[in-house]
Amino acid sequence: MQLAPVPEFEPGALAKLSRYTWPGNIRELRNVLERALILSQGSSIGVNHLVLGRTEQRHEAPSAVTPGGEQPYDILADMERSFIEDALQRARGKKEEAARLLGISRYALARHMKKYRITGR
Numbered sequence: 698m699q700l701a702p703v704p705e706f707e708p709g710a711l712a713k714l715s716r717y718t719w720p721g722n723i724r725e726l727r728n729v730l731e732r733a734l735i736l737s738q739g740s741s742i743g744v745n746h747l748v749l750g751r752t753e754q755r756h757e758a759p760s761a762v763t764p765g766g767e768q769p770y771d772i773l774a775d776m777e778r779s780f781i782e783d784a785l786q787r788a789r790g791k792k793e794e795a796a797r798l799l800g801i802s803r804y805a806l807a808r809h810m811k812k813y814r815i816t817g818r
Contacts, residue, residue, distance in 0.1 A: 704734065705741045710733075710744050714747065782815060785817075
């Protein structure tokens, strides 16, 4: 059995990889390279095959844009924030109770509160 040849990187693709700040870890790099390999279909890997970071993925993905022009990701984030704020209000600020209402751990609630800059009341 012979392995398929490894596709080469176009110079622009290598430059894009070098400029990226890599806020994640080695798994992020691996995921980017795996996706590029799939998108390139075995040909050379170009800039258009590299999707770096959540923002780029959001804008590149084919999207069902709402009549107001919002991206689905933004709508979901607003809904998630609203659910968290509602649960905290119903739990009178008790994070453990709010997490139980949401069906998530207290740690996950704290993570989401930090993500959306929701202060504990």
